[in-house]
Amino acid sequence: MQGCAIRCPGCCNPHLFHHRPNRVVPVADLVREVEAARAREPRLEGVSLLGGEPFEQDAALAAFAREVKARGLTVMVYTGHLLEDLQARGSPLLAVTDLLVDGQYVAAERTTKRRFIGSTNQRLFFLTDAYSEDDPRFAAPNHAEIRMNAQGEVQVVGFPFDRFLDAFGPGHGSA
Ligand code: SF4
Numbered sequence: 001m002q003g004c005a006i007r008c009p010g011c012c013n014p015h016l017f018h019h020r021p022n023r024v025v026p027v028a029d030l031v032r033e034v035e036a037a038r039a040r041e042p043r044l045e046g047v048s049l050l051g052g053e054p055f056e057q058d059a060a061l062a063a064f065a066r067e068v069k070a071r072g073l074t075v076m077v078y079t080g081h082l083l084e085d086l087q088a089r090g091s092p093l094l095a096v097t098d099l100l101v102d103g104q105y106v107a108a109e110r111t112t113k114r115r116f117i118g119s120t121n122q123r124l125f126f127l128t129d130a131y132s133e134d135d136p137r138f139a140a141p142n143h144a145e146i147r148m149n150a151q152g153e154v155q156v157v158g159f160p161f162d163r164f165l166d167a168f169g170p171g172h173g174s175a
Helices: 027-040 054-070 083-088 162-168
Strands: 046-049 074-078 099-102 123-126 144-148 154-158
Touching (some): 027 054, 054 074
Parallel strands (some): 074 099
Antiparallel strands (some): 099 123
16 A cells, blocks of 8 residues: 555655555456456465555555455455554454554564564454464464566565565565
């Protein structure tokens, strides 16, 4: 998602801080992209929403997440806000989230030991029974998937490790 007012020092996505249109996609089109992805990869489990700050687009992403779940897929959201604050404001997106990683990225507390977690203050919540805390996938250390296309463009999905960051630019965060 484009736009994050929190702006944690060391965030690995500073290019997503600004609140300017990036790629504006209607919810229906995004749902069609998910359906096409599942047609290509039937093992697709769900979608992950991250930032930028997903809860700055709360209503639209809630509508998207409802469509995702209606298709039997799961929804994981990364946020710099705390679960308690999202509950207090009655977030519609939170109501349809299965997995939530909350909390700002704190560079001094960076960790690579917990999957999906960037710094030790962040928490992983199982908000529905879609996943179990006993699932061994949640006990694995962090990792990143790196893709390069025919044009030489590199896309990093997941948690970039130190050597990669040193080679490709500053910033050491994720949320
Ligand atoms: S780590 Fe997350 S909450 Fe913090 S600035 Fe980056 S996108 Fe925003």
